[in-house]
Amino acid sequence: MKKILITGISGFVGGHFVHYLTTHHHDLEIHGISRSKPAWDFVPAVPELTRNSHFHLADLMDIPKIKSLIVEIQPDYIVHLAAQSSVAESWKTPVDSFMNNTNIFLNIIDTVRLNDFTARVLSVGSSEQYGIVSENDLPLHEKSLLYPANPYAVARVAQEYLAKIYAQGYDLDICCTRSFNHCGPGQTDRFVVSAIVKQFVKVARGIQKPVINIGNGAIVRDFVDVHDVIEAYDLLLTKGKKGEVYNICSGQGRAIKDIVTMCSKMLDIKVEVHQEQSQIRPIDNPRIIGSYKKIQRDLGWEPTTPFEQSLRSIYTYWDQRVEVELKTHPENTL
Amino acid sequence: MKKILITGISGFVGGHFVHYLTTHHHDLEIHGISRSKPAWDFVPAVPELTRNSHFHLADLMDIPKIKSLIVEIQPDYIVHLAAQSSVAESWKTPVDSFMNNTNIFLNIIDTVRLNDFTARVLSVGSSEQYGIVSENDLPLHEKSLLYPANPYAVARVAQEYLAKIYAQGYDLDICCTRSFNHCGPGQTDRFVVSAIVKQFVKVARGIQKPVINIGNGAIVRDFVDVHDVIEAYDLLLTKGKKGEVYNICSGQGRAIKDIVTMCSKMLDIKVEVHQEQSQIRPIDNPRIIGSYKKIQRDLGWEPTTPFEQSLRSIYTYWDQRVEVELKTHPENTL
Numbered sequence: 023m024k025k026i027l028i029t030g031i032s033g034f035v036g037g038h039f040v041h042y043l044t045t046h047h048h049d050l051e052i053h054g055i056s057r058s059k060p061a062w063d064f065v066p067a068v069p070e071l072t073r074n075s076h077f078h079l080a081d082l083m084d085i086p087k088i089k090s091l092i093v094e095i096q097p098d099y100i101v102h103l104a105a106q107s108s109v110a111e112s113w114k115t116p117v118d119s120f121m122n123n124t125n126i127f128l129n130i131i132d133t134v135r136l137n138d139f140t141a142r143v144l145s146v147g148s149s150e151q152y153g154i155v156s157e158n159d160l161p162l163h164e165k166s167l168l169y170p171a172n173p174y175a176v177a178r179v180a181q182e183y184l185a186k187i188y189a190q191g192y193d194l195d196i197c198c199t200r201s202f203n204h205c206g207p208g209q210t211d212r213f214v215v216s217a218i219v220k221q222f223v224k225v226a227r228g229i230q231k232p233v234i235n236i237g238n239g240a241i242v243r244d245f246v247d248v249h250d251v252i253e254a255y256d257l258l259l260t261k262g263k264k265g266e267v268y269n270i271c272s273g274q275g276r277a278i279k280d281i282v283t284m285c286s287k288m289l290d291i292k293v294e295v296h297q298e299q300s301q302i303r304p305i306d307n308p309r310i311i312g313s314y315k316k317i318q319r320d321l322g323w324e325p326t327t328p329f330e331q332s333l334r335s336i337y338t339y340w341d342q343r344v345e346v347e348l349k350t351h352p353e354n355t356l
Numbered sequence: 357m358k359k360i361l362i363t364g365i366s367g368f369v370g371g372h373f374v375h376y377l378t379t380h381h382h383d384l385e386i387h388g389i390s391r392s393k394p395a396w397d398f399v400p401a402v403p404e405l406t407r408n409s410h411f412h413l414a415d416l417m418d419i420p421k422i423k424s425l426i427v428e429i430q431p432d433y434i435v436h437l438a439a440q441s442s443v444a445e446s447w448k449t450p451v452d453s454f455m456n457n458t459n460i461f462l463n464i465i466d467t468v469r470l471n472d473f474t475a476r477v478l479s480v481g482s483s484e485q486y487g488i489v490s491e492n493d494l495p496l497h498e499k500s501l502l503y504p505a506n507p508y509a510v511a512r513v514a515q516e517y518l519a520k521i522y523a524q525g526y527d528l529d530i531c532c533t534r535s536f537n538h539c540g541p542g543q544t545d546r547f548v549v550s551a552i553v554k555q556f557v558k559v560a561r562g563i564q565k566p567v568i569n570i571g572n573g574a575i576v577r578d579f580v581d582v583h584d585v586i587e588a589y590d591l592l593l594t595k596g597k598k599g600e601v602y603n604i605c606s607g608q609g610r611a612i613k614d615i616v617t618m619c620s621k622m623l624d625i626k627v628e629v630h631q632e633q634s635q636i637r638p639i640d641n642p643r644i645i646g647s648y649k650k651i652q653r654d655l656g657w658e659p660t661t662p663f664e665q666s667l668r669s670i671y672t673y674w675d676q677r678v679e680v681e682l683k684t685h686p687e688n689t690l
Contacts, residue, residue, distance in 0.1 A: 172525065
């Protein structure tokens with residue numbers, strides 16, 4: 023039975039990925055590492071329930087422990103999902119962001135190198151790696167130049183370069199993604215789509231005035247549904263080319279303020295938009311839109327979840343959460 | 357009196373830089389940090405002798421200590437020379453290389469950020485950042501693309517990206533170099549020019565057969581004399597533009613085997629060349645030649661030391677060292 027090791031398993035993508043693996047690959051032994059036990063409220067809590075799933079409580083900064091876990095498990099696949107993936111957070115704590123993203127990944131692949139494992143490693147990167155781009159550069163493809171413009175983006179670029187060096191120089195079986203902005207149920211409200219939809223839930227329930235707070239409403243991002251993302255990860259683990267990089271995106275750009283408008287129409291709720299100055303970042307990319315032609319051509323992947331469907335599932339998620347929150351803390355009503 | 361803090365002061369470039377500063381800037385208080393006390397045998401040992409020089413024994417990996425030293429000193433200038441600067445070493449210990457180069461630099465600039473210092477920081481990078489380039493890309497200029505091809509190069513690229521993020525996003529006063537291969541007296545024989553010249557000294561003294569061992573003799577590098585390098589660093593500290601990157605190079609490419617030929621002619625010593633397979637690296641850049649037009653145009657710097665003069669000064673250095681070594685260990689003769 024083949025074994026997969028997933029770091030950051032307790033997170034948003036981790037939860038969806040485990041749910042996908044357990045329903046699609048019955049012949050896979052799943053090992054997850056995280057600082058906290060999975061407590062997903064958006065997918066069934068699988069790891070502790072199935073025979074083939076194992077959860078290891080560990081801080082990825084505890085290098086000796088992580089190394090001994092990898093040596094003990096000897097995984098056939100490693101997916102490194104653990105990350106400090108918020109750009110805003112990376113501006114606040116750039117050193118932690120860099121350590122959490124780049125150094126942990128480097129320690130993992132160096133453990134694979136030193137122990138001569140043949141594990142296939144998936145290095146999850148970000149569209150933020152492209153950085154400030156001009157209109158002519160869009161849509162971004164894998165050969166587009168990288169101008170990382172925030173601490174998180176630099177950490178991801180360094181991670182990808184290290185992945186390539188390990189693939190080329192040490193013959194490690196690594197393939198890389200540049201994953202664009204995710205959306206989906208279970209994502210925390212530190213991320214923009216989740217934050218917007220959660221506010222609509224509160225407005226609908228009368229516990230927030232009809233004002234949606236956002237950062238810079240004009241910036242454009244390419245949002246891809248987490249279900250599409252994990253299908254791509256699954257494909258890349260078995261069919262991705264060693265040392266190659268693949269964009270994972272929807273191919274469509276959406277301005278943040280247009281997402282508010284879309285929710286407003288979909289839910290038939292009139293709102294005002296308030297742009298919070300404090301949420302506007304020191305440097306920001308005005309528009310990011312990706313091209314998924316490479317992964318489509320090489321592996322046949324394409325995104326299949328319509329954006330409105332993503333918004334509805336996120337709405338359902340927050341509606342249930344807010345319901346629970348209100349039962350626990352009824353004083354939080356307006 | 358202005359204060360300068362130099363990390364890695366005990367090293368090759370550190371020694372030459374301190375010697376230069378003490379002879380050119382009498383109004384500067386010099387603080388040096390290193391794991392080992394300066395024991396330069398190629399310049400006068402200045403820091404312990406002059407009133408304005410202070411040496412701090414510290415391991416740069418000891419982050420709390422380095423932070424408190426920076427806060428205590430409050431330097432006007434910071435030059436980060438401490439590095440694990442050997443490409444060959446970086447293939448052997450990629451994690452250490454990355455920590456020593458990128459993480460230490462990040463901790464330093466983050467200390468400057470958190471304490472609101474106005475220090476001008478010089479981020480010393482490398483020509484290795486350019487990576488595998490084609491003939492059409494030569495000579496390399498600052499807008500040339502970066503394709504780092506070894507762990508050391510990746511660490512330097514990450515460092516430069518971080519420097520730019522800190523300059524742009526946090527308004528830190530950082531300027532960056534891409535310094536090409538150095539040569540000069542005092543450089544260890546882990547570096548190729550030093551290794552070649554040292555062997556010629558041994559051949560001349562009859563303690564080595566007339567065979568010069570090198571790695572890949574066909575690779576071409578741009579060697580710039582350390583005296584020219586430190587003049588550039590001194591200029592950049594006062595006149596370099598914030599957030600900008602400057603090549604520091606000779607503008608001339610030299611094949612390793614041609615350096616052997618040049619030494620052979622200069623010294624009138626006939627030798628054979630032996631290419632050591634074990635010294636050939638997993639991935640290597642065939643040719644690296646830089647352009648120094650930007651720093652010449654902006655700051656008026658250009659290299660002034662002829663390569664033959666560099667070779668002669670390195671020869672004199674090794675001749676004295678070998679003399680001392682033979683007196684201490686006379687059994688090392690052939």
